[in-house]
Amino acid sequence: MSEERGMAVVGAGLVGSLMALLLANRGHKVDVYERRSDPRKVGDAAGRSINLALSERGWRALEVAGAVDAVRSIAMPVKARCMHALDGKLTYQPYGLAGKGRFGHDQSIYSVARGPLNRILMEAAEATGRVNVHFEHPLSDFRSHPEGLDLSFATGHTVRHQRLFGTDGAFSAVRQRMMKKDRFDFSQSYLDHGYKEVAMPPTASGDFAIDPEALHIWPRGHFMLMALPNPDKTFTCTLFAPYEGAQGFSEIPDAAAARSYFEMHFPDVLDLVPDFDRDWTENPTSSLVMTRCAPWHQGDRVVLMGDAAHAIVPFYGQGMNSGFEDARVMADLLDAHNGSPQKESWPALLSDFTRLRKENGDAIGDLALRNFVEMRDRTGDPRFLLQKRIERRLTDRHPSIWKPLYSMVTFSHLPYSDALAFGRIQDGIMSEVMDRDDIAEAWDSEAVEHHALQLAAERLPTYAQPS
Amino acid sequence: MSEERGMAVVGAGLVGSLMALLLANRGHKVDVYERRSDPRKVGDAAGRSINLALSERGWRALEVAGAVDAVRSIAMPVKARCMHALDGKLTYQPYGLAGKGRFGHDQSIYSVARGPLNRILMEAAEATGRVNVHFEHPLSDFRSHPEGLDLSFATGHTVRHQRLFGTDGAFSAVRQRMMKKDRFDFSQSYLDHGYKEVAMPPTASGDFAIDPEALHIWPRGHFMLMALPNPDKTFTCTLFAPYEGAQGFSEIPDAAAARSYFEMHFPDVLDLVPDFDRDWTENPTSSLVMTRCAPWHQGDRVVLMGDAAHAIVPFYGQGMNSGFEDARVMADLLDAHNGSPQKESWPALLSDFTRLRKENGDAIGDLALRNFVEMRDRTGDPRFLLQKRIERRLTDRHPSIWKPLYSMVTFSHLPYSDALAFGRIQDGIMSEVMDRDDIAEAWDSEAVEHHALQLAAERLPTYAQPS
CATH class of the missing domain: 3.50.50.60 (FAD/NAD(P)-binding domain)
Structure with a gap:
């Protein structure tokens, strides 16, 4: 048969x-x-x-x-993370290096x-x-x-x-x-968090409502909102929140509650989502x-x-x-x-x-x-943003020694398991460097740079060149 | 319907x-x-x-x-572990305390x-x-x-x-x-080890072939044989071995190979299992x-x-x-x-x-x-047996302070999660005690006992009485 x-x-x-x-x-x-x-x-x-x-x-x-x-x-193309603080302030972090991407970008x-x-x-x-x-x-x-x-x-x-x-x-x-x-x-294994999407349409003049060359994050600790652009000039906005407990989906029983939730935590978003109530009601809360x-x-x-x-x-x-x-x-x-x-x-x-x-x-x-954890929690933390600036400076000045983990994962073909192992070593190095007494004032000093490079030389001996 | x-x-x-x-x-x-x-x-x-x-x-x-x-x-009733060394020497470890069991035993x-x-x-x-x-x-x-x-x-x-x-x-x-x-x-998740059973019948005179009041172990590092008595005076003998690699099932293709394997590793067993070839061939190798x-x-x-x-x-x-x-x-x-x-x-x-x-x-x-790991590997280790003797002495002299993990699991109703937590603390204590320079000669000294009790007082503050 x-x-x-x-x-x-x-x-x-x-x-x-x-x-x-x-x-x-x-x-x-x-x-x-x-x-x-x-x-x-x-x-x-x-x-x-x-x-x-x-x-x-x-x-x-x-x-x-x-x-x-x-x-x-x-x-x-999405060139940067754009973090939205509660007071509406925006902070940009480029994803990668200028001029080093595909298609000459x-x-x-x-x-x-x-x-x-x-x-x-x-x-x-x-x-x-x-x-x-x-x-x-x-x-x-x-x-x-x-x-x-x-x-x-x-x-x-x-x-x-x-x-x-x-x-x-x-x-x-x-x-x-x-x-x-x-x-x-x-x-x-399931996360304690779920997600729900709402759509942000183009403006009345037919433009993207927010910067289309960025992935937008509203980091709020144990929950966050994200938005990614689509070619039809909409954004897909996704709320990631715990199912239960404070700020969880169980505390948002309906669209009215969701509206107050957004007013409190993402005040710059609601006006840009005209069909909020419909999307909230019709779209499922999905698990991860x-x-x-x-x-x-x-x-x-x-x-x-x-x-x-x-x-x-x-x-x-x-x-x-x-x-x-x-x-x-x-x-x-x-x-x-x-x-x-x-x-x-x-x-x-x-x-x-x-x-x-x-x-x-x-x-x-x-x-x-x-x-x-990094996106929802640490991208709103000044100390973390300082650490990222130091790492970025190391990368700019010593690109063969200090590759950001994000780059190893996103812009290279290094095995993920190597990227993870190197990332853990870099974490250890940066946690020592960030413990320096002078770090807040002298983050861009030669001393800090030298310290990090020395630790890198000791601990990253087999640092592979991402190919 | x-x-x-x-x-x-x-x-x-x-x-x-x-x-x-x-x-x-x-x-x-x-x-x-x-x-x-x-x-x-x-x-x-x-x-x-x-x-x-x-x-x-x-x-x-x-x-x-x-x-x-x-x-x-x-x-x-099975009162003790009986360890069979390669040279045939037997070592007994009682499971519990004399006179403290069920049925007045x-x-x-x-x-x-x-x-x-x-x-x-x-x-x-x-x-x-x-x-x-x-x-x-x-x-x-x-x-x-x-x-x-x-x-x-x-x-x-x-x-x-x-x-x-x-x-x-x-x-x-x-x-x-x-x-x-x-x-x-x-x-x-599956263990890398599997198991196979063979039966040890009663002797010609109708008696148990080995001590019926013990659980028998032939600890051999990464593999082991076990035997438990049955009321019909047989023993069920179970080989636990890795599927692959040295001494693994993949290296025992047939009953003849199994026979040499037993001759080499469990020489006191083979004579007591007359239907070895049949059992080996007919019984499955089962996973864990x-x-x-x-x-x-x-x-x-x-x-x-x-x-x-x-x-x-x-x-x-x-x-x-x-x-x-x-x-x-x-x-x-x-x-x-x-x-x-x-x-x-x-x-x-x-x-x-x-x-x-x-x-x-x-x-x-x-x-x-x-x-x-303990049964197959450590029960053959003299240092481990010494540690067990010290713990036993602590238990005998200070039963309310030092309960063996095995007793907490086997002879009490303490939640398993507490037994595991206490066991880990005891491990830490014993590893410090076993590192004493005088441990080999003075294992039963007041000094060793005092050291262990002091650490126990510091680290086991909430030591629950198994009820």
Whole structure:
């Protein structure tokens, strides 16, 4: 009863579409199975997207796939964080170095909307003539045989494939099947915080309501508001707050309460969100989950990537980028076998993938969680802003010695696990430097600089050049 | 289509049968649903039991349920650890204090076989006339409505209940359904070690082949053999070894290799296991999993207990005891409402249960893992044995100040989380005491004793009396 096919990709989201394209570029016939309907027919789901921030790791993967030009047309450069204090004062922190970014620009991250990006990747995959996307095909199970892997679907179909790439997101059905096998480690943990989105439309004159080249943050300690620009000149504003307790969602029962909440904590926002009451009422309060698992592969046939392998919180803007990097590394492993590994090469290839990627998935998960604390809490702290200024000066004057953690993560291809390890060493150094008695007055002195460089020389001996 | 009933227990294992009995004793009608067949008709599964060690927490729960006498008839006291060195030398460590145990005996743990114990509890529950056990009823789903909870089964039945006690073990179907809901934390992690059992029959004269009042350990660093007595005068011998690497199962491909392995590492055992080759070949190599989750309840209708809430590794002999303690604490919470809480009391009761038990489930999980390292590795270490002698002397002379961690866990009702915290403080104290220059010669001196007591007075100020 079963047909036989080569490569299966389960999940036609961003990482699945990119992986299908990368496989097709290497000559493979690919079937992509997606449980949802074709978004080109039914439209995108709204109200729980969190805009996506595309950065260097993502661009490189798109480059390998030949999709940079198409994506560039929908990507908006975001050059700085803009912090909004309670009194309305704005503080800017550029993300990267002037003139060192892609396309001859400054180092920036790029705001992209999920729907259009997904469509570009899916259509690029289909345009190869080797990729078939099967919508409304929820995976119900798979079974491995010596001759192949039988995928069965809620539709009643069973199809035999040789390999399965599981790219079906944080609640992956592929991973759920792997969990039933012996000796598969898994964890899911939810943040005490949830989020809700409201939309900030363009002004009456058709312009962005606030600076479109910045990611806006209203840091308020244990909660915060964020806003990211969209190409249609709207901003998506996202409130991150605890479910329970002070300033939590449980204390905001309705739109009227939300309005007072915003008046108290984000007074410069409310006037810019005319449909506040409707958005607040209609948009869901969504949870934030982190998942980990090991191994990422099963035998020589099944492998997880992207959110299916490592769902992370969105606070480093690396969810998509780390998933794209997974796909790029997989493409590199395939290329080591001229794109088409022999049957006997697959066990080693897949276990190499787990070995290369698992610790990096864990590291970006840790980094994203720690960036949440930094964004909501520390970006409003004068001492933290002073520390950032010192680090920035070190970077400007000694770029080969002092790379900001944010740059290692966002503008380099250094493994995330190395970035995390170096970041921890830098934290230790900066905490000693910030303890100097003269730090408030002499933050830009030679003495402070010398102190930091000396500690860096001692403790960062194997400091890798991000390539 | 659905009938309506009160209490549902899913899983007719040890904790489920005990919980059903405790509910029935409080006047409730209980339906127990079990996916397996009636063990009284089909016999018990063999080859992957690990004998059970019943200790104080378990006895107290049985006492509350009125089942002590029945269980006592199948329980064998085990008074000491007996360590087997490679040269055949035996070292004994008593588990507890002389004359301070149950039934007028010394403090002991009790070896019981799972099958008979399960039968005793199930039949005691049925004998109340209020408990119906439905075998071959695998739970497929449950749904909460304002009026009740609809349980559906693979048999096609749907039954409405008011409460559901999920006692269906480490791979709990109840928990799997809870995982699909928002904001339920879960982790499963496997040890790198697995285990395999072989049986040591009675001698030709019908006697136990080795000392039946001891738990036998052959500690060999990163692997070990254990043996626990059974009432039929056999011993169940269990090899715990890593799956991969040196001395791992992957290096023991067949019975002949296993025979050389035992000859090299456990030379005093092989002659006592006549059916070694058959047992080795037929018994599976089983994995060891730990699970955690939070919360243990859902709304006011569903609650997890035992392995379903906190599967742990077997190295503290507390898997069953902690599950029984869950059931006893639940009975206490019910008794606070005269056994039958009003509808409106259930939300608080179930969240109290999570609050009271979750941290203790985590703590016994940590304790069990750490005891694995101690049993396989440190019980062969002369320095560790010296430390244990010093601690024992402290306990003998100052029983209200120095309680061995093992006693707090095994012979008291102190919350596991307190036992773990006190144990860590004691570790710190003993590591300082063991660093004394005079420790090897003067371990039983007043000076050493005074040093330890002084540190204990400083650091254990809130040392609770285990009750």
